[in-house]
Amino acid sequence: MSGTILENLSGRKLSILVSSLMLCQVACFLMGGLYAPVPAGHQTVVGIKCRDVPGRQNDTNFFLYSRGNGACKSLQDMDIEQDPLKMANQLVYVFQMPLPRDNRTLDYSRWQQNLIGVLQVDIAYDSSSELREPPKELQLTIDTRLAYRNKKDADTDWKLYAHSVEQRYLDCHAAHVGLLETLYTCDIIPLFELGALHHNFYLLNLRFPIDTPKRMNLQFGHMHDLTLTAIHQNGGFTQVWLLLKTLLFPFVVGIMIWFWRRVHILQRSPALLEYMLLYLGGALSFLNLPLEYLTLSIEMPYMLLLSDVRQGIFYAMLLSFWLVFAGEHMLIQDTPNKSTIRSRYWKHLSAVVVGCISLFVFDICERGVQLRNPFYSIWTTPLGAKVAMSFIVLAGVSAAIYFLFLCFMVWKVFKDIGDKRTSLPSMSQARRLHYEGLIYRFKFLMLATLLCAGLTVAGFIMGQMAEGHWKWNEDIEIQLTSAFLTGVYGMWNIYIFALIILYAPSHKQWPTMRHSDETTQSNENIVASAASEEIEFSNLPSDSNPSEISSLTSFTRKVAFD
C-alpha cells in the first residue's frame, strides 16, 4: 500500500529531514541577527524657519531649502519674537533630507526602499491672550510640498513631487506651565509615506496658513518647534531580505514542480489537499518573488501596497489550508462525495475571506490613496479613523471566529483519533504499529504548526518588549528585530517546504504489509464500497494506482464504520 511520503518515511530519515530543516531555520535566524542591520533607520530633522518670499506662496514650483547654494537664511526664535505679528503667514518650515553626517553629504539610496515622515509639533499659548490652552480637537491646516533632487542636479534644481493642503488633528498636553506662556507637546502626527525612495534628496516645505474667514489655524497659539522624523528601510536589511527571498524562491518553486509531477504520475485526479498544497506553494512563491530588484531601476510607489497584498494572499492561503487540512482528516465525513472547496468548506472559509477583504479594503483606503497623495492618511479625520477602525475590528472578529472554528475542528480530529485508538489493540500487530505511527506523525505535524505559530507570536512579543538588540557577549551582538523578521519568514517557508515534501504521494511500497495484510485490504474494500466513496482501494495491492491522499484518512474513514 502507499500514501504520502510522511507515512512511508522511516523515523531515521524523518529525523534527518527535520534536523536539516531546523538547521536552515537557525541559519535564517542568524542571517537576520548577525548579518543584517536594524530593519529601519531614521533621521530626526528639526525644521529650519525661513521667511517666505512675497508673492511666491502659491507657486508650487518654488522651494526654500536650507543647505547648498542659494539656501534660505534661517530665522532665529528671537527674530520671530521681535516681530509684532510673530511672522504669521510669513514662515516656511524647511526640512531637507537626509542630514549630513560625519562631514559627508548623505543621499538616499534606492536600496532604502521607502520613506515615512512623522511630524512632532511643539506649540505654546500665551497666558495673556484669551486663548490659553488648546481646544479639544485642535485642527491644524498644513500646506505641504515635497520636492526631490538627484545627485547630478544643481543645488537649486528641486522638482515638485507632491503638493497638498492637509488637515491634521493634534493631541497636545502641557509640558511646562509658566507665567508668560504654557508649552505643549503634541503626539506625533503621520505626515507622508513614500512607497518608492527613488531620488537622492528630498525637501519638505511646510506652511501654516492663517485665515480668519476660513477659520484656518486660528486656534493654535504659536508654533515653537517642528520636528520631522524620516524613517526609511535600511539598505542592508533590504539586501539581506532580498537575498533570503532569492535563495528561497527557487527551492519552493522546485519542490512545487516536483510535487505536482509526482501527483500527476498517479492515474487519478488530485485530491483537495493536494490542490491546497499547490495553492499554498504558489502563494508562497508569489511572496518570495524578489520583485524589489525592479525598484532599483523603476520607480514603483505601489510597492508598499503590493507587499501588503502579497503577504495578505499568503496568510489567507495558509489559514485556508489549515482549515481544509483539519477538515480532510475528520473521521466522520458528512458527505460521501469527493470534497471540493465549494461543496464543503465555503462556510468555514467565509471568515477568512471576510477578514482578508476588510483588511484589503482598509489597505486600499490607506496605501492605495497614498499613491495619489502621499500625505493622505485615513487616520487623520475622525470619520476616516472610525471607518478604518471598523474594518480592522471586522478583520479581528473574523480572525477570532476563524481561530475558534479551527480549534474546534482540531479538537474534534484529536477526539476522534483518541476514541478510535481504543479499537487499535483488536487489530493485527503490524497494522496497529502502522496506524499508531500515522497518528503520531499527524500529531507531530500539528505540533509543528503550533510550534511555528507559537514562535511567531513569541517572537513578535519579544520584538515589542526587547530593546531591539541583544548582546551575547562583547563581540557578538544579535539584532533581534531583524532576526525575528528573517527567522519568521524563513520558518514559514521551511514549514511549507516540509509540508509539500511530506504530503507528496509516496511511490514506495510498504514492504511488510504487502502479504500479511491481504485480508485487511479486502476488508477495506468492503468498507470503501459500503461508504460508496470514490476511493479505489481495490487497486491498492497492485500499487500501480495509489489514489488515497493519506492512508491516515483511509484509516479514519474505515474505523468510522467499525
Add this chain to the structure above:
Amino acid sequence: MDLSYIFIVCLLALCSADAESKQKSGRGRGSMWWGIAKVGEPNNISPISTGIMYMDPAIHSTLRRKQRRLVRDNPGVLGALVKGANMAISECQHQFRNRRWNCSTRNFLRGKNLFGKIVDRGCRETGFIYAITSAAVTHSIARACSEGTIESCTCDYSHQTRSPQANHQAGSVAGVRDWEWGGCSDNIGFGFKFSREFVDTGERGRNLREKMNLHNNEAGRAHVQAEMRQECKCHGMSGSCTVKTCWMRLANFRVIGDNLKARFDGATRVQVSNSLRQSSNAVAVVSPNAAGSNSVVGGVSGGGNGLPASVSGYDDEERMLNDHMPELLLDNSHPNGKQHHPNMPSPNSLPVAGARARGHGRGRQGRKHNRYHFQLNPHNPEHKPPGPKDIVYLEPSPSFCEKNLRQGILGTHGRQCNDTSLGVDGCDLMCCGRGYRTQEVVVVERCACTFHWCCEVKCKLCRTKKIIHTCL
C-alpha cells in the same frame, strides 16, 4: 601614556598661562567661552562664513586653544555655540527675572567674564550658570545636528552591525556604504560628548572649585539627558507593529531651565573631603551614582573647616528633591557603565561614540573619565551627598542688594518689582527695604488681527495701561 598625557597637559597649561594671567587661578578658568555669546549675532554666523569667524580676534581671545581646535574641526559648531550661549543667558534671565540677582551680563570686554565677578565666588548662582551653560551647549549642539547645520555630527552605530564590505574600504566610500547599509540614526550623544570636550576644557578637577564646576557642568548635561523622551512609530504590514522605530527627542530648553532652577533652590553646599586632599586625581573615590545609595567615602571629620551651615533654609528642600528624583540617567558618570536602560538607547552610546571618534588614545580617554570620577561631600555631614543632577556650591551667596563692583554685584536699584507678591519678586524683598517708585505707562500693541491667506493682515492698535514699580 599617562605620563606623557600629564606632560602635555602641563605644557598646555604653561602655554595658556599668560593668556589667563588676569584670571585668578582655578576660578573662572574654563568659563571664558561664555563671551562668544556677545561676539557675533548668531545670524551672521552661517556655515559658510565660519572659516572666517574663527579667526575673529574676539573669538580667538575668548576661546582656549583646545576650544579653538574643536571649533575649527567642526564647521558650523560656532553658530550653535553662540546660539547655545545666548539661549543659556536668556533662560537664566528668565528663571531669575524675579530674584535679586537676575543673571545680568556685562558688556563684554576682553579678558573679563561675561557674567561678571560673581563667577569668581563659588556661590550657588555660579553653580547655576555653569550648569545652564553646559546644558545649553549640549542642547544646542544636539539640535544643530538635527537641523543639519553641523556636518561633523556622528551617527549612532550602537544598534547596528557594520556592513562587512565597508570594513575593508577607507574614507568616505566606507561611510557612504555604512549609511546605505545600516542608516545613520541620530546620535544625541554627540551633543553630550562635544559639551564635555568643549565646556569642561579648563576644568581639570584639581581643586575644589574646579570639581564644583565639573560637577555642575555634568549636572546640566544630566538634566538634558533626563528630559529626553522616546517616541515610536509602527510601520509594519498595513501599519502594524511588526516593525517599530523609536527615537529620542529633546525637550524644550525651558523645561530643562525649570528643572535646573528647582535644583538651584535645593542646591547642596559641599566641602573638601579628606580623600580629595590626599589624591588630587581622585581614583579611590566612588562614582556619584554609587555614592548616592551608599555611605560617604572619604571620612568627613564633622564640620571640617569650621564653617557653620548658614544657609540651612535650603536643606530640607534639597533633601526632598534628592528623594524624589531618581538618578536613572546619568550613565555618563559610569566610566565602565555596562547596564542598558530599556527606554534610553541613544544616550548610552555616548562613551562608545567618544571612544570611536577622532582617534583619541585609549589611555587619554580613560583619563578623561577619571576627571568625572569623584565624590563631593556635603558641608553638613547629616545631609545626603549630592547626586549627579544636583547643583553644588562652596560658599553662601551675597545678598545682592547693594551695588558692589568689586564683587561684581549690580544691586537691585531700578529693578521692577511686584507690589502684591510676598516672594522674592515682591517689592519689599526685591528692593531690600529701600522703597519703590510707581509709574503708569501706556503700552501700544497690535491686537484683534484678521488674517487672509495669502497674504494680508489687518490689525488694530490697542492701548493698555500698565502700572510699573521700580526699586529705588
